Amino acid sequence: MATADPPLCPRCAAPMLPVIYGFPVPETIAQVEAGQAVAVLGGCMRRPEGTAWRCLRCTS
Numbered sequence: 001m002a003t004a005d006p007p008l009c010p011r012c013a014a015p016m017l018p019v020i021y022g023f024p025v026p027e028t029i030a031q032v033e034a035g036q037a038v039a040v041l042g043g044c045m046r047r048p049e050g051t052a053w054r055c056l057r058c059t060s
């Protein structure tokens with residue numbers, strides 16, 4: 001899976017993580033569970049606007 005440059009948080013300028021809705025691929029789940037946060041699991045709620053981004057530093 002190609003990874004585009006994540007947008008930076010408008011508050012603290014930290015790279016933001018994509019929020020995955022629905023069923024993330026097993027590789028992503030493994031990475032998150034291993035503490036290598038590459039994404040935020042957003043549960044099964046989907047947003048019609050597409051990819052959402054979350055900042056883990058200031059949780060904006």
Ligand SMILES: [Zn+2]
Nearest residue numbers: 009012055058
């Ligand atoms: Zn932030």
